[in-house]
Amino acid sequence: MFNKANLSNTANAANQDQLVWKMLFDRQTALLHRRAVPAFSQGLARLGLRREAIPDIGQLSATVREHTGWQLAPVGRPFEPAAFFELLAERKFPIVTRIRPMHRFDFSPEPDLFHDLFGHVPMLLDEGLADFLHALALAYRAQPANSPAREQLWALYFFTAEFGLVQHEGQPRLYGAGLLSSAGEIHHCVNEYTPRPAFDLATVLHTPVTGTRYQNQYFMLPAWEQLTDCVEELAGMLAVVRA
Numbered sequence: 001m002f003n004k005a006n007l008s009n010t011a012n013a014a015n016q017d018q019l020v021w022k023m024l025f026d027r028q029t030a031l032l033h034r035r036a037v038p039a040f041s042q043g044l045a046r047l048g049l050r051r052e053a054i055p056d057i058g059q060l061s062a063t064v065r066e067h068t069g070w071q072l073a074p075v076g077r078p079f080e081p082a083a084f085f086e087l088l089a090e091r092k093f094p095i096v097t098r099i100r101p102m103h104r105f106d107f108s109p110e111p112d113l114f115h116d117l118f119g120h121v122p123m124l125l126d127e128g129l130a131d132f133l134h135a136l137a138l139a140y141r142a143q144p145a146n147s148p149a150r151e152q153l154w155a156l157y158f159f160t161a162e163f164g165l166v167q168h169e170g171q172p173r174l175y176g177a178g179l180l181s182s183a184g185e186i187h188h189c190v191n192e193y194t195p196r197p198a199f200d201l202a203t204v205l206h207t208p209v210t211g212t213r214y215q216n217q218y219f220m221l222p223a224w225e226q227l228t229d230c231v232e233e234l235a236g237m238l239a240v241v242r243a
């Protein structure tokens, strides 16, 4: 039955979502100027992401597929690691379809549409990161459920695709989605007192993933190519872990 009040509430909620997107987009693009890895701004431009409107996930998926063969899979809520990596192994990236409400503008306790679309999708157009994620997911799937190796691979994902930094022309640049999509995390990360040790695969694999609001440290790749190189190194290490 037609209900004018419900229709009005739905329209208000949709307008609110668009406003949250626009405000987050403006804040993050300003903050990320000369702080994000160049692949991020190139990805934003190729995808045609803009402040004026929340993009259509299907159209974005088609663009990403043209570039790196990945697709976007709309989901209602974030996945647990096993289901998450199962999707990544098929070169599909889950996108939470809800954006945070205005009262959680500054901090979303779990990934939302802004984190996934703005933080992850531009980087999926980078072949190095796209192939790294696929290799990581295949490695995860090959390990026994609840094994220490799976926890280590989750840590590797966490400290790269979510909270990774890379040296670019002598400067730290952000490429992890948890950084790219969060003003608070960026400020915490670039703070002179926050440790940013050089990326070392063995160290990262054995660094526990914590549920704290901000990370205690951020690992910095000396060069972007090291992400690709560490896949081979990883294969050797996993053989040791499994033995």
Ligand SMILES: [Fe+2]
Pocket (backbone or CB within 6 Å): 111, 115, 116, 120, 162, 177, 178
């Ligand atoms: Fe994420």
